[in-house]
Amino acid sequence: MKKNFLFVILLVLLFGCSPVYAATVIKKVAPAFWWAGMKNPELQILLYGEHIASAEVSISSEDITLQEVVKQENPNYLIVYLNISEAAPQTFNMILKQGKKQTVIPYELKERKPDSSQIEGFNSSDVLYLIMPDRFANGDSSNDIVPGMLEARVDRNDSFARHGGDFKGIEKHLDYIADLGVTSIWLNPIQENDMKEGSYHGYAITDYYQADRRFGNNEEFRNLVDQAHAKGMKVVMDMIFNHCGSENYLYKDMPSKDWFNFKGNYVQTSFKTATQLDPYASDYEKKIAVDGWFSQVMPDFNQRNRHVATYLIQSSIWWIEYAGINGIRQDTHPYANFDMMAHWCKAVNEEYPKFNIVGETWLGSNVLISYWQKDSKLTYPKNTYLPTVMDFPLMEHMNKAFDEETTDWNGGLCRLYEYLSQDIVFADPMNLLTFLDNHDTSRFYRSEADTKNLNRYKQALVFLLTTRGIPQIYYGTEILMAADKTNGDGALRCDFPGGWQNDTHNYFDAANRTPLQNEAFSYLQKLLQWRKGNEVIAKGKLKHFAPSKGIYAYERKQGDKSVVVFLNGTDREQTISLDTYREILPDTSAYNVLEDKKVELGKDLTLPGRGIYLLSF
Structure with a gap:
């Protein structure tokens, strides 16, 4: 009994007359911070800590509205919803009060980077x-x-x-x-x-x-x-x-x-x-x-x-x-x-x-x-x-x-x-x-x-x-x-x-x-x-031809620029008449991208087995 009395006296000397109540340990705050100026004015903050559901929640900010506090089946969670539509960048406190015990959680609303949206x-x-x-x-x-x-x-x-x-x-x-x-x-x-x-x-x-x-x-x-x-x-x-x-x-x-x-x-x-x-x-x-x-x-x-x-x-x-x-x-x-x-x-x-x-x-x-x-x-x-x-x-x-x-x-x-x-x-x-x-x-x-x-x-x-x-x-x-x-x-x-x-x-x-x-x-x-x-490939329209003699041809076109591809889908050399494909051949010559050279487009085109022409006009 005497030891207990001395302990109380020691507490009073150290901390004054008010009793001491330890704050609750908050294990998770999700998200840990947010930004002011977001288009969506609602912010959900999930709090996870030992038996926090019984807490009364308040906030220290004058331009943030505490919209809703939601308890879950599990007493270790609280879900806080805030309206931050009028909030400036700031750090404010979320205060969880359980009887005489009080837990203060600082929370930051950061300033958005210019043009982040x-x-x-x-x-x-x-x-x-x-x-x-x-x-x-x-x-x-x-x-x-x-x-x-x-x-x-x-x-x-x-x-x-x-x-x-x-x-x-x-x-x-x-x-x-x-x-x-x-x-x-x-x-x-x-x-x-x-x-x-x-x-x-x-x-x-x-x-x-x-x-x-x-x-x-x-x-x-x-x-x-x-x-x-x-x-x-x-x-x-x-x-x-x-x-x-x-x-x-x-x-x-x-x-x-x-x-x-x-x-x-x-x-x-x-x-x-x-x-x-x-x-x-x-x-x-x-x-x-x-x-x-x-x-x-x-x-x-x-x-x-x-x-x-x-x-x-x-x-x-x-x-x-x-x-x-x-x-x-x-x-x-x-x-x-x-x-x-x-x-x-x-x-x-x-x-x-x-x-x-x-x-x-x-x-x-x-x-x-x-x-x-x-x-x-x-x-x-x-x-x-x-x-x-x-x-x-x-x-x-x-x-x-x-x-x-x-x-x-x-x-x-x-x-x-x-x-x-x-x-x-x-x-x-x-x-x-x-x-x-x-x-x-x-x-x-x-x-x-x-x-x-x-x-x-x-x-x-x-x-x-x-x-x-x-x-x-x-x-x-x-x-x-x-x-x-x-x-x-x-x-x-x-x-x-x-x-x-x-x-x-x-x-x-x-x-x-x-x-x-x-x-x-x-x-x-x-x-x-x-x-x-290459804007032609990024935005150009696609036009293609049904394979003939095993050769598949298609065009990508934007404005007056185009790219034309010929693929030989056989193991044999194939020669095709270009008359069929004139609507995608705006000139009688083109730049062969794969070989870095000009290619003439006369009456016929010969492709080796599994050959490729990648032509830029």
């Missing part, structure tokens, strides 16, 4: 270079293993493990990428993936507001974007709204069970997302496809919950404003709730009118993917507001067309002609992302042992870079990296040779590449540098 998105004048950060280059080995993170190993011999690539590695090779001739970099997810295994690919996000520390911190990512911009390149960021990682605090300690589909219990998706537009689909099929989980370690968000929707939408806008990215590629777009995703696309476009978003629409036909593009007649009177969709069916056709012998009625290049002739189904064919391969598919180039020469590679690249749409090149295509999906996804995402200090080969350096690799690199580089700033 006018960020220029990627478009058909661009070529995207897709990089998986963990597999491209390791520029800082000190962050390979971060203490406290769950996957604490790096093993380059294990295709499923982390290999150590990071922001610094990409930054060190920006000159290489720019010299190749691409104009934009698309990065697979860079946000935190603190999962026990398989975290290298990035598609199981555990914190939507933090870069994965094994790549670098948020500031280092922003610096990478700035450095890319300084070299004339845009940056596209991969995002995932359909699901998160099972180690995400929002799942491990759910605000409420309705934050996730099936009340947070694992139910596998059918992957049959065509049900979203199937007029005959059962209610069961629709629900299991959209609400089902991508995998057991990737719980599926319930985007019908308005708090979930706002949290995800704000996270994307935060990265655009913070890092100045030029575009977003949205993973598994048709797996998420239609109305929420449409609301997100519209919200981003209203804040950033020149921005672009491409949705992953991995579906089997042009009709199915056309449904997801903004202003599609198939969705009327609804609208996805998604500007760009991924043209997976064209990828499938290209992977077959340049193998097959073209006849005058089917196969080979006829596939491309017939597919493009159906572009009427698209609201905007120029806003389709076109590609030969990506991180989820077998690489287009198989192996040197399977190809006698680069004819297949060269024809495919000419077509990809001169047809309608926004081309994407997968990292390593320029040096003939090869992989087959039958060997697993990890094999599709192998390391770029030379990205690690002790690599046997450094293919970033032409001196270390094989003659065939240098031929491929130089060919692609020539095409990319020629395409850069």
Whole structure:
């Protein structure tokens, strides 16, 4: 008793007569800061801390309105909504009062950069270079293993493990990428993936507001974007709204069970997302496809919950404003709730009118993917507001067309002609992302042992870079990296040779590449540098002819300038009469881009087997 009395006396002497109450520890404030002057006046702030739901919330600012405080089933969460329409840049306090205990949370509204709303998105004048950060280059080995993170190993011999690539590695090779001739970099997810295994690919996000520390911190990512911009390149960021990682605090300690589909219990998706537009689909099929989980370690968000929707939408806008990215590629777009995703696309476009978003629409036909593009007649009177969709069916056709012998009625290049002739189904064919391969598919180039020469590679690249749409090149295509999906996804995402200090080969350096690799690199580089700033290819109209004698011809035209392509889809030399094609041949001579010389266009044109003419008028 005497000891207790002495302790009280000591407290009074130290702190005065008022009792002391420790403040609550706030584990998360999301987002950590925001900006004044945004077009949307509403700001959601998610607070996560031990038993904070009973707190009364107030704010110290005079020009910010406390709009709503929402409690969740879980007492560890509070969701605060503010109206900042009249707010100037400032730091104010959010005050959580629980009885005599008071917690003060300083919060900053930053000043927006001038013209930040006018960020220029990627478009058909661009070529995207897709990089998986963990597999491209390791520029800082000190962050390979971060203490406290769950996957604490790096093993380059294990295709499923982390290999150590990071922001610094990409930054060190920006000159290489720019010299190749691409104009934009698309990065697979860079946000935190603190999962026990398989975290290298990035598609199981555990914190939507933090870069994965094994790549670098948020500031280092922003610096990478700035450095890319300084070299004339845009940056596209991969995002995932359909699901998160099972180690995400929002799942491990759910605000409420309705934050996730099936009340947070694992139910596998059918992957049959065509049900979203199937007029005959059962209610069961629709629900299991959209609400089902991508995998057991990737719980599926319930985007019908308005708090979930706002949290995800704000996270994307935060990265655009913070890092100045030029575009977003949205993973598994048709797996998420239609109305929420449409609301997100519209919200981003209203804040950033020149921005672009491409949705992953991995579906089997042009009709199915056309449904997801903004202003599609198939969705009327609804609208996805998604500007760009991924043209997976064209990828499938290209992977077959340049193998097959073209006849005058089917196969080979006829596939491309017939597919493009159906572009009427698209609201905007120029806003389709076109590609030969990506991180989820077998690489287009198989192996040197399977190809006698680069004819297949060269024809495919000419077509990809001169047809309608926004081309994407997968990292390593320029040096003939090869992989087959039958060997697993990890094999599709192998390391770029030379990205690690002790690599046997450094293919970033032409001196270390094989003659065939240098031929491929130089060919692609020539095409990319020629395409850069070429308004005819970026904006020109497309006109094509049905293949005759195995030869496919088409034109891109803008004003009085045009580009004409002839592709021989057979292994035989072919001679064709040019009389058929006079409407796309404005002169009797043209510049042959591939050979850097003038070519005369008389009565006939002869193309060697698998030959190419790329003519500029």
